[in-house]
Amino acid sequence: MTTRRRMPRQADIARLAGVSQAAVSVVLGGNRTVRMAESTRRRILEVAEELGYVPHPVATRLARSRSNLLGLYTFRAAFPTDEADAYHPILSGVEEEAAALGQDLILFTGTGGPQAAQEAAIRRTRMADGCLFFGRHVPEDPVSRLVDAGFPLVYIGRRPELGGRIPFVGADYVSASAQVLQRLLGLGHREIRYVREPDVAPSSEDRQLGVLRAAPRTGIVRLEGAQLPVATVRGWLAEGVTAVVVEGTDTGTAYRSVRAALDAAGLSTPDDLSLAVLGGPPGVSGFEVPMREMGRRAVRLLVDLVTAAKSTPQQLLRCPSVAGSQVGPPRSG
Amino acid sequence: MTTRRRMPRQADIARLAGVSQAAVSVVLGGNRTVRMAESTRRRILEVAEELGYVPHPVATRLARSRSNLLGLYTFRAAFPTDEADAYHPILSGVEEEAAALGQDLILFTGTGGPQAAQEAAIRRTRMADGCLFFGRHVPEDPVSRLVDAGFPLVYIGRRPELGGRIPFVGADYVSASAQVLQRLLGLGHREIRYVREPDVAPSSEDRQLGVLRAAPRTGIVRLEGAQLPVATVRGWLAEGVTAVVVEGTDTGTAYRSVRAALDAAGLSTPDDLSLAVLGGPPGVSGFEVPMREMGRRAVRLLVDLVTAAKSTPQQLLRCPSVAGSQVGPPRSG
DNA sequence: TCAATGAGCTAATACGTATTAGTCCGGTGT
């Protein structure tokens, strides 16, 4: 094996070209404010080429306080074992936009592990110029530390925590949900139920808010566990319910459990009941979450923050509505 | 917005604790070779805690020449738009093992782009302690530069290029393929065909080698385009062929085209013909490529290289064989 | 002839941490 040679540095070039290290830095760094004779510039470039010089990214980063490295903190595996990964499109968008903006990505590992490992990973975050966060929770303590220190970070998903100081790119679930309900009302539905997941997260609250804003009389059904009892579905029919709206999440549990219960009750959509999902799989009636676009926008926002340190912006993206085939006029309508 | 405060550094702690920066480094770095009074140590730790000190990873890296950062160079998007990603298990294994070994990952973007962008990304590779490469091609020039400089890198997949100087973790396609053919011979098959993809890559050659080693009389069929003519399949029957072996790749094109042709010819497996895939989707007769394990092993090897700079090791992993249901005794056997 | 100018370059320093070779000091042994 070839002996492990040291990579050449600017000082090596300087020696061979008979100039100072600073001169090398100026020329190779493309610094136009310092004037250099064309001959010197060429000599330096030649020697650099000859030695196969490549700037040491870490040193550059230390000197410049900029590395074109964005962190990615996922609170779980970025490449989960489970093939079907609902968040994949977000990451795909992140990667795409990062490439377009000339940024590389640091994937912090251990973000899905025990508390201590998570916090350690959050600290390492500072290795990058800024960091994308990505998950339902906000570990307030370490994150507020970062925010306080002015470290650029962007959450994917709306984050009201820390007094609204967290920059984020989220989806406008309120409007999108309201729109779905308006459509149902427009079709003549009056007795409607909204089935939501049991846990509390901004995204859940936003949907419910939108639902009630458009149709205040909607009955809220909170799922307990992964199963929806068939009795509940039968009850709906008895109460004259004609449409059901379901919270869509990454796992899609709510949607699946409702579908299962409907099937078990022998009901078909949209004939017996209209069914809409708030942020569901593509093609299903309701609306889609613009995941890919969220990823892209988050990267753009983060780069903005890194370069300009603007005041904390918080963006909500429109969710395109999906007609689908599971929504129709009410039965007795 | 909070004004952007500077993060505290060791010098700040030193001032407040009335010691030198070196003392702070010693205590916080857990350096046990330099003795420190217990009282001093505690004072430093207290001040550090109070200021919320977090070591600056870039500076640490520069000083230590070690950052616990591994590069990941994919020659394509790491999060491809296409949901069905055959390489996903490899990346999953990489992430898992990296987490276990306390390594973060740098995803170099633009690796799927134009030549120039690719080479630039290869250069940036040096930002990490070492780098995983991952793809069918080897851009010899930039890669040999890295190898020559002693930069630790590991390819995923066997790489005979550069005079065998590239460390890699591959799969032992030769043995696995031979084993599949032996099984067929054992069942009584004598007239066998091997359908391979048109391009040349070590992984293709290895399979063919294994096939011919076990059953030298096997006929080689090289796919042209994505379709296998039904006539070819009919021809096999006429020639007394009883088993077909297909090269399995990430895209699975060969397998699908053979299946399509068999279906079109109205043939069923294994009644009319036995069908084995060399590295196919899970459950199909033939063998599986231990993708996840390859990812894990590659990380381990890379970390070994980073820490010890051993001589270039090249590992081949066993491919577990899969019985499946598409292989049986020959029809007239 | 001398100050002013500007081109072309370098010395010095910063970035934040790790490490090595000491220094200083009080105690011990003779």
Next chain:
DNA sequence: ACACCGGACTAATACGTATTAGCTCATTGA
């Protein structure tokens, strides 16, 4: 009284690059 030792710490330097202030020298203008 002096060498010696070990404990506790620090000064200095390295890591590799970027930046800024300032130096030198030749040319220009009066």
